[in-house]
Amino acid sequence: MSKQREAILxxxxxxxxxxxxDTICAAVRxxxxxxxxxxxxxxxxxxxxxGIIRRISVPSGADRFDKTICPHGHIVxxxxxxxxxxxxxxxxxxxxxxxxxxxxxxxVSRECQECKKL
Amino acid sequence: MSKQREAILxxxxxxxxxxxxDTICAAVRxxxxxxxxxxxxxxxxxxxxxGIIRRISVPSGADRFDKTICPHGHIVxxxxxxxxxxxxxxxxxxxxxxxxxxxxxxxVSRECQECKKL
DNA sequence: CTCCTAATTAGTAATAGTTACTAATATTAG
DNA sequence: CTAATATTAGTAACTATTACTAATTAGGAG
Numbered sequence: 001m002s003k004q005r006e007a008i009l010x011x012x013x014x015x016x017x018x019x020x021x022d023t024i025c026a027a028v029r030x031x032x033x034x035x036x037x038x039x040x041x042x043x044x045x046x047x048x049x050x051g052i053i054r055r056i057s058v059p060s061g062a063d064r065f066d067k068t069i070c071p072h073g074h075i076v077x078x079x080x081x082x083x084x085x086x087x088x089x090x091x092x093x094x095x096x097x098x099x100x101x102x103x104x105x106x107x108v109s110r111e112c113q114e115c116k117k118l
Numbered sequence: 119m120s121k122q123r124e125a126i127l128x129x130x131x132x133x134x135x136x137x138x139x140d141t142i143c144a145a146v147r148x149x150x151x152x153x154x155x156x157x158x159x160x161x162x163x164x165x166x167x168x169g170i171i172r173r174i175s176v177p178s179g180a181d182r183f184d185k186t187i188c189p190h191g192h193i194v195x196x197x198x199x200x201x202x203x204x205x206x207x208x209x210x211x212x213x214x215x216x217x218x219x220x221x222x223x224x225x226v227s228r229e230c231q232e233c234k235k236l
Numbered sequence: 237c238t239c240c241t242a243a244t245t246a247g248t249a250a251t252a253g254t255t256a257c258t259a260a261t262a263t264t265a266g
Numbered sequence: 267c268t269a270a271t272a273t274t275a276g277t278a279a280c281t282a283t284t285a286c287t288a289a290t291t292a293g294g295a296g
Contacts, residue, residue, distance in 0.1 A: 059175035097211035109221040
């Protein structure tokens with residue numbers, strides 16, 4: 001495992017905001033200034049394929065990455081684009097209805113608290 | 119409403135396979151041979167914004183369009199990429215859990231019957 | 237430790253899906 | 267019919283992502 005890959009994984013694990021590849025690349029550049037965006041994409045993809053992190057796909061936007069591998073739905077704010085986790089209740093209700101299938105993407109569009117205030 | 123727009127809407131309404139912009143463009147070219155792909159995209163977007171058709175966003179693939187405006191989940195076959203509607207039961211269970219929110223995207227990945235046979 | 241091989245990288249080019257732009261054409265209201 | 271407006275075809279541009287390549291780097295055997 002190269003230091004680049006290790007730094008990318010650390011960046012995903014440190015973040016709580018479901019970052020996209022670009023954001024992760026910017027974060028890792030604090031440590032490795034000339035890391036390539038391609039390297040970030042390749043490693044994020046590999047880490048996701050290996051089940052170490054999770055790729056989350058949101059409508060009309062870059063893919064995001066999640067340190068939490070346990071599947072769960074997400075809320076996307078239509079104003080700022082921020083992503084947060086959907087409540088356990090909704091996730092459980094969905095999974096119960098789906099049966100044993102754990103391969104799904106659920107994205108609910110809802111304005112976040114910060115954007116509502118404005 | 120231009121004849122292009124009318125043809126695009128008709129193509130979406132005629133199809134049962136949740137076609138993407140490219141597929142719709144090819145279909146419409148049977149009637150209007152030199153219609154531009156840009157025109158197809160623009161009109162599909164507008165029709166979706168106006169609530170006349172529905173845009174469905176699938177992970178890692180082109181957006182697809184649905185004549186059914188009533189929100190519901192979809193099944194994407196990981197082998198052939200085909201899209202079909204999720205059962206009413208699952209959709210209802212999800213909507214009950216979500217409350218009044220009708221703005222969501224649910225995509226379940228499951229191999230379709232045709233691909234299973236191979 | 238050193239050499240070899242295989243993996244990985246940075247950087248760039250290429251690709252897919254989509255939107256933006258523009259001059260020309262078509263539609264609509266008066 | 268005519269002027270204003272909307273829409274088009276065609277092309278260029280853009281974003282997210284993957285592919286390619288030569289150079290660098292790990293990791294293992296001796």
